[in-house]
Amino acid sequence: MTTSPFVKLDGVAKRWNGQLGVEAISLDIAQGSFTALLGPSGCGKSTTLRLLAGLELPDEGKIWIDGRDVTTSAASDRNLSMVFQSYALFPHLSVAENVVFGLKVRRVPKKERQEKLHRALEITGLLGLEGRRPGELSGGQRQRVALARAIVAGQRLCLMDEPLSNLDAKLRNAVRKDIKKLQRDLGITVVYVTHDQTEAMSMADTVVLMKDGHIQQVGAPEDLYSRPKNTFVAEFVGAPPMALIASHVFSGFGTDKTIGIRAENIQIVPKGQGRMQCRVSESEFLGAETLIGLDHADASGLCVLKPGLSMMAEGREIDITFDDENLHVFDAAGHRLAG
Template sequence: MSTPAAPGDFVRLHGVTRLFEGGGGVDDLSLAIPRGGFTVLLGPSGCGKSTTLRLIAGLETPDRGRVEIDGRDVTALVPSARGLSIVFQSYALFPHLTVAENIVFGLRVRHVPRAERERKLKDALALTGLEGLDARKPAQLSGGQRQRVALARAIVADHPLCLMDEPLSNLDAKLRHSVRQEIRALQRRLGMTLVYVTHDQTEAMGMADHVILMRQGRIEQQGTPAELYQAPASAFAASFIGAPPMTLIPADLAGVPEPPPGHARAQLMAGVRAEALRLQPAGIGGLPAIAVASEFLGAETFVYLRIEGGPEIIARVPGRIEPAPGTALSLSWAEGATHWFDRDSGRSIRAAAAPQARAVPLSAQEAAAPPAL
């Protein structure tokens, strides 16, 4: 399977399949990654995102299909011949080498002249905030500094394509926030094409120009972060994106708004974002709910609710509101805030014809599971 060529594409996969004996991999995958953009491959563990990155890098060989980088067929080329840099989750630094030696190691292997190595090293140290640390060994650095060394090594290689596989997973929350901003700023400044793998939708939404959401070895939906958030193509996309993710409610429960014409309630699930929910005293109308717990987070509160015959619901309300557990409430939302999904296929009935969206049916277990924070 192949997709039409586009002049702005830098990486293309055409009908690529790579399956493993124990399960997992990708199946007939075709995608295009824009030139000079920040593209994130997003999805749960086992969805195929890291396999896709490894296929682009040449660390995996497809069972069938074709990989192109900048218009070249690189399917049979080794990683070193593909013109790309890779930043791994483990950083892959040599413990016996200094920061400077780690950064220029690849340049030395390629016999780049010493004067050019020193110039590139100086620029990379300045870009990554590592000036003054060039003589230290990796053991003398913090986690964030070691990650910067890995980034600097990718920068000095001066390749137009950089691949990153879960590069921030070893950092604490505060460092993850600061380093991801640095990565984003570097990508913009250098104009490189960056492909970034993560299972963390907060990273994806905060960094990417283009998000490719994957599930079961295929593309579930792709587009800008705003497109995935505002117009999910499937129940899976709706329940994966967002913090907390969208709640899915059987449409035949009393109090759920009227579905679109021509669709029976029993065929649908109603999806609503946590920030669109309104809490009122019981008996006012809407969906009857019982307060279970609440979490005050400063500017907002997450209120956990139980509805009869439906999933646990999380309402995201501004300020501090902490109803006592067991309090009866009425849950409502504006009609325009409802997203409608076919209960059997999981597909959005409004985005069924959306280009490049391939929805996989949501299983009964996934549909019934409470949203995870």
């Protein structure tokens, strides 16, 4: 027996003065899952989140949360919490006052407020900081206050809009782990907007990749990486992105297709033994490996990974090879062909 999705968007569209926001967004989100809305700036991911939150109303389509049609419901009636990029904390209130503010507005009894506050501060590692104000906290601590506020709300659905973009790289990594652990421990459903594929791939059960207001692919992170539906997905997902090569470079593929290959599937071989001859454009030492960028007239994003420190001189001619089983084939329109 199949269960109904906890969150469902069916043919949702939003436009402003005729300009596209999002179009034909259909998406099922399971209860207790972590779904990332991923894509470049302006792709429609934040608009989709705002429609789900009730901060915008759709021009077309329907939205359901927990089996209830909330398409035209106010944000306050949707039984969800939100965590924003800006933290949205009151600067004149203490950590504790910020966390329980919503509970006070809803006239939750003081004893219950204190119990929920203690648990939320314990979960987020903020015990002992109750009396501080936001200005006395680090960026990571302020974001944890915002998370604690979402926890005490006790809602089963939490929407997060680029919550880590104001943090430095090291702190981002730490808070990312915090958020994922919180989601698992509390069993809540999270819909998380980000432009950072590392965040999406490392945190989410399901990634929804968007471009120009449309969904390009929905799936587990490994599906988008290993079986991209089109060349946009192939180039957006992965670091480094998938290289794309014109099919006429090889025999057996025809002349109107694009061939994709990941850097880890490319090998440098002795002169005369490769399938392609390229020129080294750059070498980037990454610690455990070295990324070597390659130039070829009929390819984009071509590179190879070598273990450890393996710098190569810019301009050097090298031969590369790869196995057919690691190739991805796309048609003239950029859509993945079977296989």
